[in-house]
Amino acid sequence: MSDLTLNTPAAASPEAVSRSAPLSQVGLLGWARANLFSGWLNTAVTLVLAYLLIRWIVGFAEWGIVNAIWSVPDNQTQACRDLKGTGACWAVIAEKHRFILFGTYPFEEHWRPALCVLLFIGLYVVSAMRRFWRPVLGLIWAVVLTLIGVLMWGGVAGLSYVPQERWGGLVITLILATFGLAFAFPLAILVALGRRSKLPAIKALCVLYVELIRGVPLISLLFMASVMFPLFLPEGMNIDKLLRAQIAIILFAGAYLAEVVRGGLQALPKGQYEAADALGLSYWQKTGFIILPQALRMVIPPLVNTFIGFFKDTSLVLIIGIFDLLTAGKTAIIEPAWQGFGIEVYITVGAIYFVFCFAMSKYSQNLEAELNRHRRR
Amino acid sequence: MQPFGPSLTRALSIAALGIGLALPLAAKAQAPAGAANTLDAVRARGSLICGVNTGLAGFAQPDSQGVWRGFDADYCRAVAAAIFGDPNKVRFVPTTAQVRFTALQSGEVDMLARNTTWTLSRDTSLGLDFTATNFYDGQGFMVKASAGVKSAKELEGATICVQPGTTTEQNLTDWARANRIRFTPVVIERLEELLSAYVSGRCDAYTTDVSGLAATRSAQQRPADHLILPDIISKEPLALGVRQGDARFADITRWVHFLLLSAEEFGITQANVDQMANDPRPEVQRILGKNGGLGEMLGLQNGWAVNVLKAVGNYGELFQRHLVPLGIQRGPNALWTQGGLQFSPPFR
Numbered sequence: 001m002s003d004l005t006l007n008t009p010a011a012a013s014p015e016a017v018s019r020s021a022p023l024s025q026v027g028l029l030g031w032a033r034a035n036l037f038s039g040w041l042n043t044a045v046t047l048v049l050a051y052l053l054i055r056w057i058v059g060f061a062e063w064g065i066v067n068a069i070w071s072v073p074d075n076q077t078q079a080c081r082d083l084k085g086t087g088a089c090w091a092v093i094a095e096k097h098r099f100i101l102f103g104t105y106p107f108e109e110h111w112r113p114a115l116c117v118l119l120f121i122g123l124y125v126v127s128a129m130r131r132f133w134r135p136v137l138g139l140i141w142a143v144v145l146t147l148i149g150v151l152m153w154g155g156v157a158g159l160s161y162v163p164q165e166r167w168g169g170l171v172i173t174l175i176l177a178t179f180g181l182a183f184a185f186p187l188a189i190l191v192a193l194g195r196r197s198k199l200p201a202i203k204a205l206c207v208l209y210v211e212l213i214r215g216v217p218l219i220s221l222l223f224m225a226s227v228m229f230p231l232f233l234p235e236g237m238n239i240d241k242l243l244r245a246q247i248a249i250i251l252f253a254g255a256y257l258a259e260v261v262r263g264g265l266q267a268l269p270k271g272q273y274e275a276a277d278a279l280g281l282s283y284w285q286k287t288g289f290i291i292l293p294q295a296l297r298m299v300i301p302p303l304v305n306t307f308i309g310f311f312k313d314t315s316l317v318l319i320i321g322i323f324d325l326l327t328a329g330k331t332a333i334i335e336p337a338w339q340g341f342g343i344e345v346y347i348t349v350g351a352i353y354f355v356f357c358f359a360m361s362k363y364s365q366n367l368e369a370e371l372n373r374h375r376r377r
Numbered sequence: 378m379q380p381f382g383p384s385l386t387r388a389l390s391i392a393a394l395g396i397g398l399a400l401p402l403a404a405k406a407q408a409p410a411g412a413a414n415t416l417d418a419v420r421a422r423g424s425l426i427c428g429v430n431t432g433l434a435g436f437a438q439p440d441s442q443g444v445w446r447g448f449d450a451d452y453c454r455a456v457a458a459a460i461f462g463d464p465n466k467v468r469f470v471p472t473t474a475q476v477r478f479t480a481l482q483s484g485e486v487d488m489l490a491r492n493t494t495w496t497l498s499r500d501t502s503l504g505l506d507f508t509a510t511n512f513y514d515g516q517g518f519m520v521k522a523s524a525g526v527k528s529a530k531e532l533e534g535a536t537i538c539v540q541p542g543t544t545t546e547q548n549l550t551d552w553a554r555a556n557r558i559r560f561t562p563v564v565i566e567r568l569e570e571l572l573s574a575y576v577s578g579r580c581d582a583y584t585t586d587v588s589g590l591a592a593t594r595s596a597q598q599r600p601a602d603h604l605i606l607p608d609i610i611s612k613e614p615l616a617l618g619v620r621q622g623d624a625r626f627a628d629i630t631r632w633v634h635f636l637l638l639s640a641e642e643f644g645i646t647q648a649n650v651d652q653m654a655n656d657p658r659p660e661v662q663r664i665l666g667k668n669g670g671l672g673e674m675l676g677l678q679n680g681w682a683v684n685v686l687k688a689v690g691n692y693g694e695l696f697q698r699h700l701v702p703l704g705i706q707r708g709p710n711a712l713w714t715q716g717g718l719q720f721s722p723p724f725r
Contacts (some may be wrong), residue, residue, distance in 0.1 A: 098442075228479075321471040
């Protein structure tokens with residue numbers, strides 16, 4: 001800011017040679033003075049917090065890096081136990097990382113779920129880039145998701161067949177979250193539109209759906225899908241456990257997202273609807289060209305909020321015996337040799353969740369800023 | 378600017394369609410496993426589907442390579458070996474305590490080897506039959522050795538760590554009332570927190586099934602600092618389960634268990650099963666299918682016993698391999714000849 005005074009025509013007279021602002025006013029020092037040490041109270045608070053922060057960081061570094069044990073020879077964890085909690089035992093991650101990431105998937109076939117995880121990430125990156133926001137994106141999704149299915153199941157092209165109950169780890173979390181939101185989002189838009197419909201039957205149906213689903217916790221939906229639903233099916237008929245959980249998650253996410261989308265629809269000025277009608281557009285033209293683009297743009301923050309929530313909610317499938325990322329992490333430390341190293345495992349799993357959720361959150365911030373550029377004054 | 382223009386809407390709808398096309402792949406129904414004849418269904422499918430615990434040290438837990446290991450897991454392998462001659466023709470389905478019975482009833486799994494306590498109400502009202510008790514468990518107490526407590530009766534006035542909502546809590550209350558012992562329960566839902574409460578000294582004793590106590594004890598920094606009291610306050614016979622009304626399959630699981638017991642009784646092990654074929658004792662001859670045709674009576678091949686024993690070994694070997702390293706003693710699970718409860722009817 002102080003640079004503005006430099007080289008300006010005002011500095012014509014020799015005495016007025018432009019000088020930089022005092023060091024105590026600019027840069028890091030100036031910022032710290034203005035924000036951290038502006039009064040005796042602020043100074044005291046800053047010092048106390050800085051002390052606590054530094055102590056915590058030093059303690060954590062000591063535990064996590066200095067005193068940590070990175071590997072132990074074949075499951076001999078005595079060295080880790082001798083630390084008595086003064087150092088981390090990252091050996092548990094070295095030993096168990098493949099189980100945490102891929103669960104009980106056959107060990108020699110781990111490249112398949114690994115490739116699937118990369119495909120998922122690639123899919124997210126491509127979908128995030130605006131230059132791919134074309135009809136071909138739909139095709140890309142269909143192809144990649146089919147490819148992921150083929151890779152996971154196998155049974156074709158020389159890949160051995162792997163039944164669903166052996167899938168696990170990160171790839172389950174990504175499958176549940178991606179398929180869940182990919183289906184729930186279109187469903188949510190339809191339900192939101194249906195709730196504002198003038199046709200009483202459709203409206204009632206949508207209201208009923210949303211209220212019924214929102215009225216029960218996700219955990220009870222998952223229980224219904226895994227405990228009650230199979231009893232209603234004819235003897236000998238079985239729908240895959242993962243699929244049942246997936247449908248429960250789609251229905252649940254759909255109801256919540258529908259309310260978010262409806263919020264956007266209602267926030268849109270009535271004039272927009274009337275103008276579209278005045279142009280003589282049909283209902284679907286009006287919705288597709290005028291209403292939804294504006295309504296969805298308005299609800300990006302709550303949408304992403306719900307997405308992030310659901311990404312983490314997928315871990316609830318542990319109650320029906322599906323090994324998602326978190327459950328695989330918990331299961332990894334059941335083996336007696338590795339019991340008691342929960343903190344290391346939870347930190348690792350937490351870091352993986354954080355990377356995904358933080359990426360979503362950052363992306364939505366950029367998207368929001370970009371899409372609302374026209375509103376900025 | 379039209380960021381959510383028609384192109385994106387179209388992209389979304391095409392994506393939805395594409396995923397919709399991919400979905401039927403996922404909806405593939407499993408091979409039927411009707412209640413009437415599990416054995417035929419298993420044979421037609423080419424593999425046994427076995428419901429196991431989602432993770433219990435020593436009984437069923439995936440190792441670092443994701444392979445299921447443990448006492449119960451080997452029972453699944455033994456049944457698969459009896460049916461197919463191949464212990465690897467088994468699929469493990471992890472089941473939680475809440476979904477295990479439904480999974481069996483609905484045909485999602487063929488049998489349960491999932492440390493399930495055999496009780497009257499479960500046997501009669503849940504659509505399953507218990508076939509054989511493969512592990513006699515019971516609720517016990519663990520205390521710090523330094524406390525000097527030698528019997529549960531001395532726990533008067535103690536604080537006791539217990540998980541809520543389990544039969545464990547119920548048993549504890551019943552036992553305390555029957556023995557006029559006053560105690561303060563420390564009730565914590567999560568096992569890890571419960572254990573740290575015990576280790577840090579918030580409670581004097583920790584109570585759960587003895588097998589669980591032993592597993593916990595072996596994972597402590599110094600196992601010798603903890604003592605499992607000899608008193609057992611409940612009966613927890615952990616049994617194999619099959620769907621109700623399938624006598625043939627129930628017989629198979631029951632006699633696989635008896636085979637493991639008899640093999641131990643007659644000294645047939647994984648290593649010597651081939652030599653034992655020449656053993657002159659008539660019962661050994663019948664067990665190993667040399668004569669008597671017992672395998673065919675079960676609907677299996679006569680060599681079934683050899684396959685099972687080669688695959689997993691006898692009961693004693695299973696116990697030695699999976700439970701002894703956790704510090705679990707044979708106790709009531711010793712053979713009847715050694716004062717235990719494990720007894721096999723004769724093979725004839």
